[in-house]
Amino acid sequence: xxxxxxxxxxxxxxxxxxxxxFMLMTGLLILxxxxxxxxxxxxxxxxxxxxxxxxxxxxxxTEGGIFPALVxxxxxxxxxxxxxxxxxxxxxxxxxxxAAENWFTRAINLAIINLAGVPSIVHALFGVxxxxxxxxxxxxxxxxxxxxxxxTLPVVIVATRESLQxxxxxxxxxxxxxxxxxxxxxxxxxxxxxxxxxxxxVILEVSRTAGETAPIMFTGAAFFLPxxxxxxxxxxxxxxxxLFVISTQVPGVPDELPFGVALVLIAMVLIxxxxxxxxxxxxxxxxxx
Amino acid sequence: MTGTVRSLAAATPSARKQLDQLDRAWYIDxxxxxxxxxxxxxxxxxxVGIFIxxxxxxxxxxxxAFDFAEFFGSxxxxxxxxxxxxxxxxxxxxxxxxxxxxxxxxAIPFSIGAAIYVAEFATGKTREALKVLVELLAAIxxxxxxxxxxxxxxxxxxxxxxxxxxxxxxxxxxxLALMAAPIMTSIAEDALKAVPDRYRxxxxxxxxxxxxxxxxxxxxxxxxxxxxxxxxxxxxxxxETMAVLMATGHSINLPDSIFDSVRALTATIASELGExxxxxxxxxxxxxxxxxxxxxxxxxxxxxDLVVRGIGKV
Numbered sequence: 326x327x328x329x330x331x332x333x334x335x336x337x338x339x340x341x342x343x344x345x346x347f348m349l350m351t352g353l354l355i356l357x358x359x360x361x362x363x364x365x366x367x368x369x370x371x372x373x374x375x376x377x378x379x380x381x382x383x384x385x386x387t388e389g390g391i392f393p394a395l396v397x398x399x400x401x402x403x404x405x406x407x408x409x410x411x412x413x414x415x416x417x418x419x420x421x422x423x424a425a426e427n428w429f430t431r432a433i434n435l436a437i438i439n440l441a442g443v444p445s446i447v448h449a450l451f452g453v454x455x456x457x458x459x460x461x462x463x464x465x466x467x468x469x470x471x472x473x474x475x476x477t478l479p480v481v482i483v484a485t486r487e488s489l490q491x492x493x494x495x496x497x498x499x500x501x502x503x504x505x506x507x508x509x510x511x512x513x514x515x516x517x518x519x520x521x522x523x524x525x526x527v528i529l530e531v532s533r534t535a536g537e538t539a540p541i542m543f544t545g546a547a548f549f550l551p552x553x554x555x556x557x558x559x560x561x562x563x564x565x566x567x568l569f570v571i572s573t574q575v576p577g578v579p580d581e582l583p584f585g586v587a588l589v590l591i592a593m594v595l596i597x598x599x600x601x602x603x604x605x606x607x608x609x610x611x612x613x614x
Numbered sequence: 615m616t617g618t619v620r621s622l623a624a625a626t627p628s629a630r631k632q633l634d635q636l637d638r639a640w641y642i643d644x645x646x647x648x649x650x651x652x653x654x655x656x657x658x659x660x661x662v663g664i665f666i667x668x669x670x671x672x673x674x675x676x677x678x679a680f681d682f683a684e685f686f687g688s689x690x691x692x693x694x695x696x697x698x699x700x701x702x703x704x705x706x707x708x709x710x711x712x713x714x715x716x717x718x719x720x721a722i723p724f725s726i727g728a729a730i731y732v733a734e735f736a737t738g739k740t741r742e743a744l745k746v747l748v749e750l751l752a753a754i755x756x757x758x759x760x761x762x763x764x765x766x767x768x769x770x771x772x773x774x775x776x777x778x779x780x781x782x783x784x785x786x787x788x789x790l791a792l793m794a795a796p797i798m799t800s801i802a803e804d805a806l807k808a809v810p811d812r813y814r815x816x817x818x819x820x821x822x823x824x825x826x827x828x829x830x831x832x833x834x835x836x837x838x839x840x841x842x843x844x845x846x847x848x849x850x851x852x853x854e855t856m857a858v859l860m861a862t863g864h865s866i867n868l869p870d871s872i873f874d875s876v877r878a879l880t881a882t883i884a885s886e887l888g889e890x891x892x893x894x895x896x897x898x899x900x901x902x903x904x905x906x907x908x909x910x911x912x913x914x915x916x917x918x919d920l921v922v923r924g925i926g927k928v
Contacts, residue, residue, distance in 0.1 A: 336823055343825045344735050350727030351744065354795050358751050361762055412653050419654030423647065435919055436657040442846070442915040443664060443908060444853025445756075446880045450887075450904040454667035458892070475660050482657070506643040536755025539855040539880075543887050565757045565856075572761050573860060580765075587761050591754060598753045602746055 365588050372585025381551045386571055387578050391586055396553050397466075397561030398593075401541065402534045404470035404557055405477065410527055412474075413481025420482070421489035422511055441479040445539040448476045452544040467557040469545025476540055477530045484526020488519040521608050528601035532594045538565040548574070564590045668908060672901030675701075679895045680902065689868050691882070693896040701899045703906075705866045709876030712869050713858060714851030716787030717794060722844055725795040729802035729843075734828055745800070752796035760860030763789045767861070777873045781863035784872040789861045790851050798847040805839020805922075806832060842922035849914040853907065855880040879903055 380390025424430040452472030462468040492515050500510040547560040548570050554561040568590060572583040679701065688702025732744050763785050771780035809832050817827045833840070855878075863875025864885065883900045890897040 340824050347727050347731035347735055350724050351731045354724050354728045354799065355744075355747055355751065358754075358792060361766060364766060365762075412656060415650045415653030416656060419650035423650060424654065431923075433654055433657055435916065436661045438919060439661050439912055439915050440657055442849050442853070442911050443661075444855060444880050444911055446855040446883045447664065447668060447853070447904050447908050447911075450668045450671065450883065450901055451664040453887070454671045454901075455663065458671075459667065478657065478660070506639050508643045508646040509639060511646075532753055536753075536757070538755070538757040539884055542884060565755060568761055569757050569856065569860070572764055583761060583765065587758050591758050594753050594755060595750055598750055602749060606742075 362591070365584060365591065368581065369584035369586075369588030372581040373588065377585055378589070382549070382567075385577075386549060386575050387582070391564065391567060391589065393551055393553055394562040394564045394567040394586075395589075397546070398535050398564045400466050400554055400557075400561055401470050401473060401545070401563055402531055404466055405473040405534050406527070406531065407474075408471060409474035409478050409481055409530065413478050413526075413530075414485050414523060416478075417482045417485030417489060418511060421486045422507065422515065437479045437482055440475065445476065445537060448472055449540045449543055451475075452540060457544055463558070464543070464547075464560055465545050465558045466554055466561055467545070469541040469561075470557070472540045472544050473534050473537060476537065477533045480530040480533055481523075481526050484529060485519070485523045488522020488526070489515060491522060492518045521604060525601045525605045525608075528597050528604070532597040532601075535597075536565055536590065536594050538563075538569055541566060564593070665905075665908060668901055668904045672898050672905055674893070675895055675898030675902050679899070685902070689866070691866050691877075693886070693899055699895065701895075703879065703882075703903060705868050706877055706879045706882055706903070708868050709862060709866075710852060710858075710878040710880070712783050712872075712876060713786040713790060713862060713878060714848060716783055716872060717790035717851050718844070718848060720787065720791035721795045721798060721847055724791075725798035725843070725847070726802050726840060728795070728799045729806055730828060730833075732799070733803045733806035734824070734832065745803075748796045748799050751792075752800070754793075756793065756854060756856040757860075759789050759793050759857040763857060763861030775873065779863055779875060781861060782873050782875050783862070783869055785863075786858050786861035786876075786878075787872070789857050790854055793854065793857060794847040794850050797850065798843045801843035801846060802836075802840050805836040805843060808839060809835045838921050842918045845914055845918035845921065849911050849918070852914070853880060853911050854878075855884050859884050879907055 377390045378395065379392050381392060382394075383389035420430065420433065424433070449472065452468055456462050456468035456471050457464055460468075462471075496514050496518065497510050500514045501507075505513070541563055545560055546563040546566040548562075548566070550560060550562050564586065568583060568586045571578045571586065679699075681701075684700065684702055686702075686707075687704060688700060689705035689708070690700040690702045691706060692698075692700045728744075728748070732741060732748070736744055763781070767785045767789065768780035771777065771782070771785055775784075813831050813835060814827050817831045822830065858878045859881035862878055862881065864877050864881060865875040866877050867874050869876050883903055886896070887900050890900065
């Protein structure tokens with residue numbers, strides 16, 4: 326009944342053009358990174374072997390494997406989680422379940438944003454001043470992990486707060502009406518319903534912590550240390566710093582070695598992130614309320 | 615009232631036991647409230663702690679060798695000179711600013727464009743896939759970006775532009791743009807999604823085309839959130855350390871072109887702190903740069919928060 330007028334079809338063409346323009350911008354943002362990742366896979370792939378993953382670096386780090394760095398990163402992440410997960414979850418419980426909407430809560434939120442926004446090298450300086458020198462932990466896993474924990478605290482807080490707030494308010498009201506205290510409500514009703522959401526935040530934090538370099542440079546990570554750490558007061562190698570060291574500080578490293586380290590590091594981070602995202606999507610799809 | 619109920623109910627042993635349990639639950643509740651409150655304010659304590667400890671280590675320099683005009687006005691950063699060490703960070707500020715500026719020039723249009731596509735055009739599975747992809751890109755560690763700058767971008771720039779060194783403002787700017795864009799995209803996308811659908815419906819009912827809806831209705835309504843995204847990108851650029859250290863060429867320069875090597879504030883701390891003696895002027899000067907970086911990023915984050923949430927509102 327209504328034939329398309331000239332104006333209409335011109336408009337349609339213009340709309341299609343604009344759509345394609347924005348699609349191109351999105352593509353140009355994502356495509357280079359995908360090309361880069363493919364190149365990493367292509368160049369680093371041949372370096373990956375059993376000896377590479379489970380061997381010591383030898384010959385001035387120009388040969389051999391990455392095992393001490395791999396183990397060191399696991400140490401750093403594990404000790405950091407020990408501090409940041411309980412603290413972050415408790416802080417999120419406060420913000421979600423207790424805090425009133427006032428200037429004080431806003432100040433806490435601003436502090437959280439700032440913890441995430443302060444440059445990583447400033448966190449490193451703080452780690453040196455507070456943990457290495459003032460508390461006298463020396464350059465150790467403990468000092469490095471505490472620095473990392475504070476730096477990545479916002480990741481846990483934000484993810485936990487979101488998953489706590491996703492639990493319907495009616496659940497809490499029902500519980501209070503039964504005479505439960507606030508803590509009983511949180512422990513028996515709110516937390517069990519939010520635990521998977523909190524887990525996604527923790528996984529994200531693991532991946533963030535594993536990739537950080539600057540905060541551990543002066544607080545506990547060593548350039549070269551072919552032993553495995555035995556306690557939290559030892560220094561350790563770490564994957565991220567190892568990549569920096571062999572690609573900038575050591576002459577004569579064959580090309581595929583740093584590509585291999587970069588590939589392992591990026592694989593660790595991306596696998597954990599994908600897992601966290603998959604868990605989040607699963608939770609959303611299977612939501613019970 | 616409670617007292618009466620208590621004395622009446624406490625008449626039997628089993629009732630007394632029940633009341634004890636209630637008491638215990640009440641005390642536990644109070645203790646937990648205190649613990650979570652203490653954890654809640656820990657973020658504030660840490661931010662204040664960062665400022666105090668970084669200032670404490672740099673304070674001797676600020677009181678002693680520090681000269682305001684030299685520190686901010688001189689491009690000569692020669693802390694290791696034996697006879698006449700100078701501590702001018704102008705060239706380092708120029709390095710950080712030029713790299714961040716170029717990165718934002720690239721990242722702002724692309725990330726807002728991508729955010730518009732994801733929020734306004736893409737639907738269903740495409741939209742979900744793009745969001746996941748953007749999130750994954752944001753997770754790549756900065757040291758890996760630095761390595762990409764060294765090993766892939768460096769030869770590429772040398773070949774494409776026929777310059778002797780490929781570690782320069784251009785290299786670092788592109789790398790930083792690729793790093794900051796995913797975060798800016800997802801914040802900008804949130805800002806666009808926060809514009810209520812009824813705005814779009816009202817505009818479409820008046821006969822507006824998709825583009826008119828976006829340019830005349832959605833973008834103006836989301837402008838504060840978009841500005842917040844840009845500010846966070848700038849803050850990220852100022853604070854980025856490893857990638858900038860590895861990509862800029864790390865030579866002290868007041869740059870003339872994007873093919874000049876520069877050195878950033880953050881990178882200077884990262885590369886020199888390990889070689890200084892604790893408490894020396896050089897060591898303290900590096901902490902003073904740290905205070906400067908802390909204050910800049912604090913102000914940028916504060917501005918972003920005020921812009922997004924509105925001044926004076928809680």
